[in-house]
Amino acid sequence: MTANTIERQSGLCRVRLDGDLTASRVPELQALLKRELDQPIEEMVVDMTGTAMLDSSGIGLLIATFNSVGRKGGRFRIVNAAPPIFQLLQSMRLVNRLNVSGTSDVEVTHG
Amino acid sequence: MIAASMPEQAGLQRVIRSRLEEVDALCLDLRVHCQEHGWAAMSFPLELVLRECLNNAILHGNRSDPAKSVTVSMICRKPWLRVQITDEGDGFDWRAVQGRTVPDADKTCGRGLLITSTYARRVRFNPSGNQITLWFQQLPKSNSSDL
Numbered sequence: 001m002t003a004n005t006i007e008r009q010s011g012l013c014r015v016r017l018d019g020d021l022t023a024s025r026v027p028e029l030q031a032l033l034k035r036e037l038d039q040p041i042e043e044m045v046v047d048m049t050g051t052a053m054l055d056s057s058g059i060g061l062l063i064a065t066f067n068s069v070g071r072k073g074g075r076f077r078i079v080n081a082a083p084p085i086f087q088l089l090q091s092m093r094l095v096n097r098l099n100v101s102g103t104s105d106v107e108v109t110h111g
Numbered sequence: 112m113i114a115a116s117m118p119e120q121a122g123l124q125r126v127i128r129s130r131l132e133e134v135d136a137l138c139l140d141l142r143v144h145c146q147e148h149g150w151a152a153m154s155f156p157l158e159l160v161l162r163e164c165l166n167n168a169i170l171h172g173n174r175s176d177p178a179k180s181v182t183v184s185m186i187c188r189k190p191w192l193r194v195q196i197t198d199e200g201d202g203f204d205w206r207a208v209q210g211r212t213v214p215d216a217d218k219t220c221g222r223g224l225l226i227t228s229t230y231a232r233r234v235r236f237n238p239s240g241n242q243i244t245l246w247f248q249q250l251p252k253s254n255s256s257d258l
Binding site for chain 2 (some may be wrong): 020022023024053055056057059060061063064067084088091092093094097
């Protein structure tokens, strides 16, 4: 059993994934994200530090979330994607779309 | 466990029920097995493709029918690994999806078979489409992270 966590600071939302984002785990995270998206949102950051595997169902959820955040006028990005996951998203031409940065990138936090 | 060992040539077979949680369990075994038997560098693509095919077999092939199962067989003959997945569904017209390109970035589905053909060295379906056979090639030692 995984325990994804969400930190909120006003309109900023950071989602820390605990474990893999695969078909069996999509419904749980989807429900969590839906609740977050009921509130106003300026930026959502999905932290994949704890994620070793991402499949097409997980990719689908990330795209759906990106679309929903965008419709609410917010920004979306993914940080700390492990190299194989970064390459997978690259091969699906989603790195720029989903604003993905890998584990080797330095994340600069403003404010 | 998947198998006690996988020498130069070895085979194994697993039958799982039509539940996604069974995919997780099988893939965890596979992850450990890859580490133990010289396939560590191929662990991610192997697991990824296995997940895509098993998810398809369970959700689309068997339509999550708990009475139906999925059979997975693996044969290792280094440097090749052959994986065959068979469901109990009616199959699908795989010819219609051959050559499919990357879907639009805002589409939330339609990437499973593309991922499979991207990461497996060779992919083949049986005529009815309820069985897929995949081939993976072990990376040369110089490119492998195995110790």
